[in-house]
Every structure is written in structure tokens, then in C-alpha cells.
Amino acid sequence: MPDAKLELLIRKTGSEGRGFNIRKVPSGVVYAGYRPRRIMEGGYSVRGEVSPVDGRKHFVLHANETRKYLSLTEREYFLWGQMDGTRNIKEIASSCFFTFGSLDFMSMRTLLTRLKEAGLVEFIPASRLRVALDRSKHPVLRRLKEWLGRMDYRLEDADGWVTSLYKKGGRLFVSKPAMALYLIVSVLGLTALRRTGMKGELPYHLFHEHPLFVLAVLLVSFYPIAAVHEIFHALACKRYGREVHAFGFTLWDGFYPSFYTDVSDIYLSPRRQRIYVSLAGPLSTMAIAAACFIPVALFPDSHWTGAFYEIGRLNLIVAVISLYPFQFLKMDGYYLLVDLLGFPGLRERTFAFVKGFPGFVKAGIPFTVAEFIMLSYLLLCVLSIAAVAAYFLV
Numbered sequence: 401m402p403d404a405k406l407e408l409l410i411r412k413t414g415s416e417g418r419g420f421n422i423r424k425v426p427s428g429v430v431y432a433g434y435r436p437r438r439i440m441e442g443g444y445s446v447r448g449e450v451s452p453v454d455g456r457k458h459f460v461l462h463a464n465e466t467r468k469y470l471s472l473t474e475r476e477y478f479l480w481g482q483m484d485g486t487r488n489i490k491e492i493a494s495s496c497f498f499t500f501g502s503l504d505f506m507s508m509r510t511l512l513t514r515l516k517e518a519g520l521v522e523f524i525p526a527s528r529l530r531v532a533l534d535r536s537k538h539p540v541l542r543r544l545k546e547w548l549g550r551m552d553y554r555l556e557d558a559d560g561w562v563t564s565l566y567k568k569g570g571r572l573f574v575s576k577p578a579m580a581l582y583l584i585v586s587v588l589g590l591t592a593l594r595r596t597g598m599k600g601e602l603p604y605h606l607f608h609e610h611p612l613f614v615l616a617v618l619l620v621s622f623y624p625i626a627a628v629h630e631i632f633h634a635l636a637c638k639r640y641g642r643e644v645h646a647f648g649f650t651l652w653d654g655f656y657p658s659f660y661t662d663v664s665d666i667y668l669s670p671r672r673q674r675i676y677v678s679l680a681g682p683l684s685t686m687a688i689a690a691a692c693f694i695p696v697a698l699f700p701d702s703h704w705t706g707a708f709y710e711i712g713r714l715n716l717i718v719a720v721i722s723l724y725p726f727q728f729l730k731m732d733g734y735y736l737l738v739d740l741l742g743f744p745g746l747r748e749r750t751f752a753f754v755k756g757f758p759g760f761v762k763a764g765i766p767f768t769v770a771e772f773i774m775l776s777y778l779l780l781c782v783l784s785i786a787a788v789a790a791y792f793l794v
Contacts, residue, residue: 437485554648589690592697636680
């Protein structure tokens with residue numbers, strides 16, 4: 401249901417004592433801003449059994465606090481094991497898909513409800529800001545937390561809306577010729593930007609004389625272009641006959657206001673199609689940004705030159721950041737890298753490998769291909785962040 405809400409079991413901390421608080425949160429906010437985490441060891445017991453009928457293994461979990469039992473299949477137990485507080489729901493689902501080769505997303509939601517009712521899973525905010533707000537006792541911060549939790553504006557029927565848009569001409573915008581055109585526009589726009597640099601400093605009269613106006617233009621243009629970015633992801637997903645689970649505007653990671661679209665159904669498609677969907681969004685942003693540089697090169701003395709330049713530069717940065725995979729952030733570029741390498745869970749597996757790296761080195765075990773990839777990913781991320789820091793500090 402588009403307006404569905406989940407009753408989250410939020411573990412009490414501090415002077416509030418033990419147990420759980422129950423909080424109703426829109427499901428879209430849960431998927432975007434919270435990460436499920438199984439309860440700590442000692443809070444449950446588990447027993448594995450093999451069915452004498454079909455020989456399949458299943459697990460019986462007992463939650464000590466709620467005194468409830470839950471029987472899980474091997475796949476459900478795998479999903480529960482992935483709920484360590486570092487992955488959001490879509491990432492857990494994709495990990496299961498790459499491990500078992502298939503996944504029913506509705507069963508994932510059903511499993512979360514069962515685990516929640518049994519007290520075997522808790523939801524933690526995805527951002528440090530949300531963690532701090534959850535722990536705060538200040539009335540103002542509590543009201544801010546409640547307001548952040550309610551901020552989720554979604555289309556009532558996202559898949560129906562995207563399907564209608566796709567049939568009414570949206571398919572043309574995500575066709576292969578259109579994608580090729582975006583590449584050409586990007587090349588032409590970046591070439592135009594380079595030409596402006598050769599001419600020396602342009603007289604951006606509008607920016608110098610009316611900086612507040614240009615700032616307003618940037619803010620007004622940024623979110624429509626961000627919405628186009630997400631719409632292109634959704635249309636590309638629909639191109640391959642997959643369902644768009646959600647489209648809306650919320651506080652991503654608990655504090656960053658942004659549009660979002662849930663195209664996780666594309667995980668059930670071949671790798672080539674997943675790459676196409678991941679590319680559609682940033683390529684549209686790149687083309688729009690590059691198109692803004694063309695009038696800058698053609699009409700350098702225009703009063704609107706400064707506005708076009710700043711809009712193009714802002715969205716060019718956004719496109720590059722979204723496409724660059726080595727920054728420890730799970731953006732479009734990261735998912736492209738994962739699909740190109742065929743290495744699901746790259747970031748989490750890298751963090752887990754690094755924790756045990758000293759013992760690994762002492763043991764003198766030769767590196768495998770997977771371990772070499774993880775170390776390369778870590779090194780490139782660290783070097784990239786260091787280069788950006790050095791650029792701004794020098």
C-alpha cells in the first residue's frame with residue numbers, strides 16, 4: 401500500500417529503562433532512513449533443524465525478552481543475519497538475490513513484520529544526526545525528530561504514474577538513441593566550457609551584481625533537475641518491465657532533503673539492464689549541466705551567462721559525484737562498479753576484511769582476487785578523499 405506505515409520497535413536507552421518503544425513510521429521513510437539490526441547475542445537463542453520430509457534446513461529463533469518463537473527458512477535466516485545495522489533494506493534484499501538467485505520483495509516485508517512482532521529486530525537511523533535526535537531528551541529536538549519522521553511525500557501509485565508517463569512518451573527519453581544523444585550533448589557542453597576557459601574570465605555581470613538572485617536560481621533549478629534524475633531511473637526501470645515501488649521526496653539518510661525512487665525490482669533483471677538503469681539518472685544530469693554551458697560559450701556577454709554557468713557547474717559536480725564510485729558512498733557509481741565487477745556487498749565486505757587484515761597479514765596467506773579487489777577499492781577511496789581534502793586545504 402502506498403500509504404502503509406510500519407510500527408517500529410525502537411529499543412529504549414539511557415534512563416528510560418529496558419524494553420521497546422513503538423513508533424509508527426511511513427514505510428518509505430523506513431526504507432530510506434532506517435537500517436534493520438538484529439538484537440544482540442544473548443537476547444535470543446537459535447536452533448537449526450533439518451526437515452525429515454524434504455531435507456531442507458530451517459531455524460527456530462527464540463526472543464528472550466518477548467518469549468516468542470519464530471521459524472525461519474534458510475533464506476529467511478540469511479536475511480536476518482544480514483541485518484547488522486550497516487545495510488538498508490534494499491541492500492539486504494540485493495545481497496540475498498545475488499546469493500540465492502531470486503527474491504520476492506513482498507516476502508522481505510512480511511519477514512520484517514514477523515521479526516518486529518517477535519522482538520528480534522530493531523531499526524536504527526541511517527545518519528548520526530538521527531541517532532543523536534533519538535537519544536536527545538530536549539523538547540525542541542524531540543519535536544524536530546517527530547517532524548523529520550513525518551517528512552515523506554510520495555505519489556499514491558508510483559508504478560502506475562511512471563507506467564503512464566512511460567507510455568505517453570517517456571520511453572523516448574530512455575531509449576538507446578536518446579542515451580547516445582545525452583552523451584553527445586555532454587561532450588559538446590564540456591567542450592564549450594573548455595572554450596570559455598580559453599577566452600579568459602567571462603564578465604558574469606548577473607552573478608557579481610545580483611548574487612542572491614543567482615543563488616535563488618541555483619536552488620530553484622537544483623531540485624527539479626534532481627527530480628528528473630530520479631524520474632530517469634524510474635523510466636529506465638520501466639523500460640525493462642520492472643515495477644517502481646516508490647517515488648517521492650523525503651529526508652534521505654535521515655537529514656538530507658532529496659527526491660528518491662525505489663527501483664529495487666531491477667535486481668531481478670540481468671546485469672546489463674541494471675547497469676542501464678544506474679546510468680540513466682546521472683547521464684541525464686550530466687546532459688542538462690553540459691547544455692547550460694553551450695549558451696555560456698555562444699553568448700558570453702549576456703546578462704544570463706552567470707546563471708547558466710552556475711547551474712551547469714553545480715549539476716556537473718552532482719553528476720560527477722553520483723558517478724564516481726570511490727568515496728565510500730553508495731551512489732550510482734558504486735552500484736555500477738558492483739555490477740561491472742560482479743561483486744555484491746563490496747563496501748561491507750571490504751570493511752569486514754579490513755578489520756581482520758592484521759591477522760591476515762601475520763598468517764602469510766596469499767591474496768585472492770576478491771581480497772585484491774577489496775583492498776584496491778579501499779585504497780582508491782582513501783586516496784580520493786585525501787585528494788579532495790588537499791585541494792580545499794591547500
